[in-house]
Amino acid sequence: MTKTDIKVSIIGGHRLAGATLHERTLTVSLIGGADIDLTDVDIPDGAELRITKLSLIGGVSLRVRPDVRVAVHGIRLGGVRDEGPSEPGGPTVRVDAWGLVGGVNVRRG
Template sequence: MTNANSLERTSWQISLIGGHRQRGAAAANTVVVTPIGGADVDLTGADLAPVTTLTKVSLAGGVKLRVPAETNVRIEGFHLFGGRRVEPGRPSPSDPVVRVRAYGIWGGVQVRRA
């Protein structure tokens, strides 16, 4: 079952060659599909929903994400070659959550805090 309201807040970004760059405002759900290219997303100026999800699917390309210091970050998915690096922070359980779902062959996930 799908909630119609959640569909209205999903932003689809598709690029055959090249990446995706986003600054500021963010939909509650963003899906980035790039066979070759990464995603560079800065959410430091965004009014975040309680849960924001960024899904990245590619063959080659990772995710560079910048979030406010008081944001919980959860990373899911897999990359055959690549790692995950999240700058430490001290968010509380009541702070917004950003879920990063990243899938690909080459790439990784890097999260920086503002």
């Protein structure tokens, strides 16, 4: 059975670290982004960790290891900034970002 972490706030974002996350995470806020650090998470090759972000205003700042592929889906005003691997295979983090304003910024290291 897959566990889902749910984080909800009206104003203010969420700061999430790898040790506290399960395979799926849902973060919801009217105003506020999500700052997520997955550099300490060992995601097996072929596995997918899924993060869903719902907000009116607020983006996603995601930190992953250099070998992790990040797939971004959803609708939002704001772009996606990611210089990482885009080939299939290896570990994957899927980000579904839904909102009016806020992009997705992926940092590696």
